Amino acid sequence: MARRCEICGKQPQVNNNVSHANNKTKKRSLPNLKSKVVEVEGQEKRMKLCTSCIRTLNKVS
Template identity: 55%
Template sequence: MARKCFFTGKGPMVGNNVSHANNKTKKRSLPNLRTVRVKLEDGTTVKLRVAASTLRTMKKRS
C-alpha cells in the first residue's frame, strides 16, 4: 500500500541532511498517516489511510 493520503494525495518528500562540514545525505520525510474507518451509505465500513493534518481539517469543518 502506498504511503499516500487518500484525500489529499500527500506523500513522502525528499530532502538533504546537511552536516556542519556541508556533507549531504538523502533523507525522506514521510507523512503522518492514520488508518481511519469510514462508514458508507450502504452500511459497510472501509479503512482509509488519511494524513493527520487532513483529519484535523475534516474535524474543523464538520
C-alpha cells in the first residue's frame, strides 16, 4: 500500500538538501503515518492515518 493518509491524502514530498556550498541533492520527506483501527459506518476498519488526522479524530470523538 502507498505511503498516503487515507483521510487527507498526505503523501511523500520531494525536497532538496542544501549544503553550505549551495550544492543541492534530492531527498524525500515521508508523512508520519500510523496504523489505527477506526469505526466507519458501524464497522471497524484498519487505516493508515497521519498523526494530524489521528489528533483530529480524537478531538471529535
